[in-house]
Amino acid sequence: MSTNLSDNTESSAFLSDSFEDVTQQFTDVQEIARRRYTRLLRAKRYGRWYVLKTLNDDTAGQTVYMQMQHKELELLMRMQHVNIVQGVGFEEVQGVGPSIIMEFVDGENLQECLDKGNVLTTAERRRVAAELCDAVAYMHSLGIVHRDLKPENIMLTRNGRHVKLLDFGMADTDAHAVFKQPAGTLRYMSPEQAQSAVADIRNDIYSLGIVLDMLQIGKRYAGVIAKCLKPIDRRYRSVDDLKADMQKVDSRTSRLRWVALAAVMATLLTVIGIQTLRLSSSQHSMSVLKDDIEATRQQMQQQKKAFDDFHSSIDSSTAAAQQKLKANISTLSDSILLLADANKRLHEELGKTESMKQQALQALHKEQARTRIASHLDTLSHWSYRWTDLSERVMAVSRFVYDYVDKLPAAIGQQERDIIRRAMLDDWQRWSSSIRTKANSIRSKLPEGQEYDLNAKNKPPSQPL
Numbered sequence: 001m002s003t004n005l006s007d008n009t010e011s012s013a014f015l016s017d018s019f020e021d022v023t024q025q026f027t028d029v030q031e032i033a034r035r036r037y038t039r040l041l042r043a044k045r046y047g048r049w050y051v052l053k054t055l056n057d058d059t060a061g062q063t064v065y066m067q068m069q070h071k072e073l074e075l076l077m078r079m080q081h082v083n084i085v086q087g088v089g090f091e092e093v094q095g096v097g098p099s100i101i102m103e104f105v106d107g108e109n110l111q112e113c114l115d116k117g118n119v120l121t122t123a124e125r126r127r128v129a130a131e132l133c134d135a136v137a138y139m140h141s142l143g144i145v146h147r148d149l150k151p152e153n154i155m156l157t158r159n160g161r162h163v164k165l166l167d168f169g170m171a172d173t174d175a176h177a178v179f180k181q182p183a184g185t186l187r188y189m190s191p192e193q194a195q196s197a198v199a200d201i202r203n204d205i206y207s208l209g210i211v212l213d214m215l216q217i218g219k220r221y222a223g224v225i226a227k228c229l230k231p232i233d234r235r236y237r238s239v240d241d242l243k244a245d246m247q248k249v250d251s252r253t254s255r256l257r258w259v260a261l262a263a264v265m266a267t268l269l270t271v272i273g274i275q276t277l278r279l280s281s282s283q284h285s286m287s288v289l290k291d292d293i294e295a296t297r298q299q300m301q302q303q304k305k306a307f308d309d310f311h312s313s314i315d316s317s318t319a320a321a322q323q324k325l326k327a328n329i330s331t332l333s334d335s336i337l338l339l340a341d342a343n344k345r346l347h348e349e350l351g352k353t354e355s356m357k358q359q360a361l362q363a364l365h366k367e368q369a370r371t372r373i374a375s376h377l378d379t380l381s382h383w384s385y386r387w388t389d390l391s392e393r394v395m396a397v398s399r400f401v402y403d404y405v406d407k408l409p410a411a412i413g414q415q416e417r418d419i420i421r422r423a424m425l426d427d428w429q430r431w432s433s434s435i436r437t438k439a440n441s442i443r444s445k446l447p448e449g450q451e452y453d454l455n456a457k458n459k460p461p462s463q464p465l
Contacts, residue, residue, distance in 0.1 A: 111151035
């Protein structure tokens with residue numbers, strides 16, 4: 001017996017027979033980003049999009065930048081993780097030059113998503129946080145330190161909004177000897193990273209804590225995030241430890257939910273039991289209803305007498321009810337007074353927190369003024385070899401923030417400490433960004449090469465800030 005499927009089903013087909021050319025050469029090359037040392041281009045090969053990362057015209061051919069390029073390639077090719085951009089290879093691309101070939105990620109970076117407001121739900125934010133932690137933990141397991149974790153380097157795919165960690169140009173390992181100097185983005189850089197040339201995975205954990213804070217994954221994780229931002233010797237030693245604490249928070253929250261659900265179920269079962277008992281009692285009453293009718297008639301006379309007695313006592317009952325109502329009103333008034341008192345205490349606590357925050361900011365401004373950086377910044381043009389000293393002074397103010405918060409009285413709660421720390425960090429970032437902008441303006445006006453000539457024979461006298 002044969003069946004003619006063509007008579008019963010509609011065959012699948014493309015809606016158009018016009019296809020794009022598929023070639024081994026890179027086509028449709030277009031620049032998508034340009035950075036200090038490199039530029040990124042999107043190109044098509046064999047019908048698939050790729051990203052080409054190559055050196056800028058002014059850095060191409062320079063040995064140190066070529067070594068950096070090869071280091072990034074080596075690190076990319078070592079990593080195979082679903083949440084890390086995949087390296088494909090390295091080749092000379094016609095019209096572009098020597099390029100790292102990477103997968104193209106269709107989507108937008110995390111900073112773009114956060115700038116749009118409530119694009120990500122709370123569940124999506126927590127999933128992004130979990131995938132980011134998995135990617136960083138895997139990277140650290142290979143001995144790789146990213147050194148530039150920030151929302152701009154975290155892509156979210158268009159389909160599913162899954163994490164893809166990008167840009168390993170600043171990454172480092174113990175095995176490499178090239179580009180061994182402080183690097184990163186100031187806003188997300190740990191205090192010690194700006195001074196030390198030794199890459200430490202705890203540098204990434206600090207940056208990861210700032211990103212998790214920006215994700216706003218919930219107040220219940222505040223303690224975990226705060227530990228990411230502690231001084232390096234009190235910070236998480238690994239991302240696995242961080243993930244374990246997050247799982248403990250989730251487990252504790254889950255247990256509370258189950259307890260609440262159990263209480264609701266117990267109440268529901270109690271109500272069901274009571275209703276069942278009442279139904280059973282009603283069925284029994286129906287069986288003896290006839291016997292009760294006669295007894296009810298006999299009780300009519302007694303009820304009439306009881307009604308007369310009730311009528312005579314209603315006046316006294318009304319007086320008792322009025323007395324009870326007055327008592328209830330008095331209790332209600334007391335409750336209102338207690339509520340008003342609690343509200344007053346709450347406002348006092350809020351005012352106290354705001355006062356402590358202002359005191360902390362005043363202390364920070366005093367520390368900033370003590371460094372005398374802003375008032376003497378123009379002298380940098382006369383002693384360009386002191387850039388490291390400038391950076392150390394700026395980061396010293398950052399350490400002052402954490403020391404100040406850690407020295408607050410033990411009676412001050414964690415929430416108040418977080419408010420004070422965040423206010424001081426925001427103020428410090430605005431100040432340090434202003435200093436960095438002015439310093440870079442001065443640096444750009446120096447003769448080429450002077451700012452790196454730390455061994456000049458005719459140095460000006462060393463003058464402190």
